[in-house]
Amino acid sequence: MDAVDVARWQFAITTVYHFLFVPITIGMSLIIAVFHTQWLRTRNLEYYRLTKFFGKLFLINFALGLVTGIVQEFQFGMNWSDYSRFVGDIFGAPLAFEALLAFFLESTFLGIWIFGWGRIPEKLHAGAIWLVHIGTVLSAYFILAANSFMQNPVGFRFNPATGRAEMSDFWAVLTNKVQLVTFPHVVLSAYMVGGGVVMGVALWLLRKHAGTPDESMYRRATRFGAIFALVASLGVIVSGDMQGKIMTEVQPMKMAAAEGLYETTSNAPFSVLSIGSLDGSEATRIIEIPGLLSFMATGSFDGTVEGINDLKGSEQEMAQQVAERYGPQVAALVTADSYTPLIPLTYWSFRFMIGLGALTMLFAALTLWGTRRGAVPVSTWWVWVAVLTPLAPVFANSWGWIFTEVGRQPWIVYGLMTTSTGVSPSVSTGEVWFSMIAYTLVYAVLAIIEVKLFLTYVRRGADPFEEPAHPASKGEDAPLEFAY
Amino acid sequence: MDLQLIWFGLIGLLWAGYLVLEGFDFGVGALLPVLGKGRDAADTEKRRRVMLTTIGPHWDGNEVWLLTAGGATFAAFPEWYATMFSGFYLAFLALLVALIVRNMGFEYRGKRNNDAWRQRWDWAIIGGSIVAPLLVGVALTNVVRGLPINRDMEYVGNFFTLLNPMSLLGGLVILGLSLTHGAFFLALKTKGDIQRDAQALGTTLGLGTAVLAVVLLLWLGFTQGTVWSWITTVIAAGALLGAIYANTRAREGWAFTGTAVTMAAAVATYFLTLYPNVMPTTLPGGTSLTIENASSSELTLKIMTVAALVFTPIVLLYTGYTYWAFRKRLGTKNIPVAVQVP
Secondary structure, three states, X not given: OOHHHHHHHHXXXXXXXHHHHHHXXXXXXXXXXXXXXXXXXXXXXXXXXXXXXXXXXXXXXXXXXXXXXXXXXXXXXXXXXXXXXXXXXXXXXXXXXXXXXXXHHHHHHHHHXXXXXXXXXXXXXXXXXXXXXXXXXXXXXXXXXXXXXHHOOOOEEEEOOOOEEEEOOHHHHHOOHHHHHHXXXXXXXXXXXXXXXXXXXXXXXXXXXXXXXXHHHHHHHHHHXXXXXXXXXXXXXXXXXXXXXXXXXXXXXXXXXXXOOOOOEEOOOEEEEEOOOXXXXXXXXXXXXXXXXXXXXXXXXXXXXXXXXXXXXXXXXXXXXXXXXXXXXXXXXXOOOOOOOOHHHHHHHHHHHHHHHHHHHHHHHHHHHHOHHHOOOOOXXXXXXXXXXXXXXXXXXXXXXXXXXXXXXXXXXXXXXXXXXXXXXXOOHHHHHXXXXXXXXXXXXXXXXXXXXXXXXXXXXXXXXXXXXXXXXXXXXXOOOOXX | OHHHHHHHHHHHHHHHHHHHHHHXXXXXXXXXXXXXXXXXXXXHHHHHHHHHHHHOOOHHHHHHHHHHHHHHHHHHOHHHHHHHHHHOHHHHHHHHHHHHHHHHHHHHHHHOOOHXXXXXXXXXXXXXXXXXXXXXXXXXXXXXXXEOEOOOOOEOOOHHHHOOHHHHHHHHHHHHHHHHHHHHHHHHHEOOHHHHHHHHHHHHHHHHHHHHHHHHHHHHHHHHOOHHHHHHHHHHHHHHHHHHHHHHOOOHHHHHHHHHHHHHHHHXXXXXXXXXXXXXXXXXXXXXXXXXXXXXOHHHHHHHHHHHHHHHHHHHHHHHHHHHHOOOOEOHHHOOOOOOOO
C-alpha cells in the first residue's frame, strides 16, 4: 500500500470508529432531555431513575465520541495537508463554526449537567442537557455542510493567483442542496440509534425485572425508545429517498454503482441480493424488484438511470472541462486512471445500510406489539431483539457513510480534486503506517473497556431512588450528589 | 491585511485561552501523585477525587479552546494549518494519544470501585497531563523559533528536528507553568489538607518555573525579540513573581490570576515575536509562512470575524457561569461514597 492507501484506511478507521459513538450521543441526549424534563414536570420517580440510568450509559459512550473527535479536527492537516491547502478557505470555516458554536455549547453544558445534580437550580439543570443536545445537532449541521461541499462543491471560485479554491458564497455552502437532505437523514438516523439503544437496554431489563415493581419503569422506557426509533426511521426513509434523488442528480455514478448498473436502463430494477463479482460481465442478480432503482433515482418507476459504462465517459468529460476552465493547476488534480468507485463495496454498503435500518424498524415494531397492554416479552427470542436493536442502526450509520464516501471515489471533492492528490507530501508512508497502527491499537483497547463498562452498567439497571438533595439544604461539608 | 492581523491576534488569543484554562487542569492531573497523597489509602483516594472533581465540570470545555484554535487556524490560515499539522505529525500523534487517555481517565476512573482500575486510569491521567503540555510547549516554541520549511511551504525536517534545546526548554516552561497554575487553582478551589499542601508546593513549583521561564524568554528576546515582545516578557515575569508572592500571603485568587496572566503574556510574547510570520523557515531559499501568504481570502476572514464577534461573548458568558456555579471550595468531606460497581 502506498501513502494514499494507508491515509485512506486511517481516515476510514478513525472516522467510522468515531461515528459509532456520535449517533448514540445525538440520539440519547434528546431522550435523556425528555426524561429529565418529564421528571421535573410530573415528579414521577421513574423518570428520575431513567434519567440517571441512561445518563450514565450516555456518559460512558460520550467519552469515546469526545476523544475520537479531537483526532478528527487534527487529521485533515496531518494526513491531508494538500487537501487542506486547496479547499481550506471554504472547508475550514464550517469546522471553525462547529468548534465555536457547537463544541463549546456541548462540552460546557455537559459539564454543568454531570456535576449540576443538587448544585444548581433544577430547571437550569434540565436546560443544560437540552443545550447539550442542541450542541450535538449544530455540530452535525456544520460538519455535514463541510462534507456536502466534498459531495457537491458549491459557493466557491478558483483563484489562479493562489492556486486554490476560495469561498464565494458561504450561504450557498451552508444551504448546499446535498446538505439540506443529508442533515435530516443523518440526524434522524442518530435518533433511530438513540431510540434503538434505549429500547434494547430497557427491553432486556424489562424481561429481567418482570413482575417486580420496576417492571412499569422499564416498560415505559422500552416503549418510548421503540416509538422514538420507529418515528425516526420513517423520517430516515423519507429523507433518504430525497437524498437518493439529489445524489442521482449531482453524482449519477454513485447511484449506478449502488446497483452495479452498467448499462443505462429505464424501469431499472433494484436487486435485493446478488452473487458474483459485480463487474458487469455476467447477470448475477437474485431477487429483483422491478423499477425500484428508477424510482429511487428519479421518483418514477419508468425513469431512466444512467449506467456505469456511459457515466465513465461523462466523468472523463467533466474532468476535462474542469481542467480546461481552471487551467493546468487544476488539471493535475482532476486526472484519474479510473472514474469508477469500487463497485462491490458501494453495492453492498448500500444494502447493508438499508437492511440494518429496516431491521431496526421491524424490531421496534415487534417490541411495541410484544409489550402491548401490559404484556411482558418473556421468550428468550426477545433477548436477540434487545441486543440487535441497538447494534443494527449503529452499523446502518457506518455503512451509510462507507457508501457515501466510497461511492464518491476517486474524488475527494467531487469533480474538483481526486483523493490521491490530497495527501500530505511531507508525511512519509512509514509515519502514516505508524500512526494508523497507534490509533487502531488505542481505539481497540478503548472499545473493549467501553463495551465491558457499558454492559456492566446495563446489567446493574437503574439505581433505587434516593431523595435528591435540595441545593439550599446542604451544609459546607455535606457530600456532593455527584463527584468524580 | 487588517483582517489577517485580527485573525493572527485571535489565534494568539485562542492559544492563550487554551493554556490559561487547560493549563490548570493539566497541572491538577499531573500533580495527582503528589498532592493526591494522603495519610492512608482511604485519604489518598478521597484527595484524588477532590482534585479531579475541582476540574470535573471544566476540563472538557477548556479543551474546546484547542479545537477552536485548530479550526480557526484551518479557516483563517489554511496554509499554516496544513504545514503545521503535517509537519508536527508524530508530535501531534503523541499529543492526541495523551489527550485521549487522560480524558478517558477523567470519565472512567470513578466508574468502578476497584483499585487496579483506578490506578491504571490515574497513570493515564498523570501521563497525559504531563506529556500534553510538554508537547504543546515544544510545538509552539518550534513555530516561533523557525523550522526547515522548503519553498513549497512543506516541512522537510523530522520528529527529532523538533527536539532542539530551545523548544525542549519551551516544553518544560509550559509544563512548569501548568503545574504551578494547577497548584494555585487547587489552593483556590479546595480546603483543608489539600489546600495547605497545594499552597506550599505552588511556591516551590513557581520559583523553579520562574527560573526556566526567564531563561527561555531572555533567550528568545535576545535572538528574535521586538520592543513589544519585551514588554510582554516583563509582564509575564512580573505576573509570575507576583503570583508566587500572593501565594505565600495566602491570597489564592491573586495567585491564580497571576499565573493566568503569566500564561497569557507568555503566549503573547510568542506571537509578538512571530509577527508578521506564522511559521518562519530556517532554510535559505525556503518560504516563510506569513500572515499574508498563509491566510484565507478576504471573504472567509470577514465571515469568520463576524462569527467570532457574535459568538465569542456568548461562549465567554456561559463559560463564566460554570466557574460561578461551581465556585464552592471542596474538601475530602464533600466526597460521596464510591459507586458500588466492581
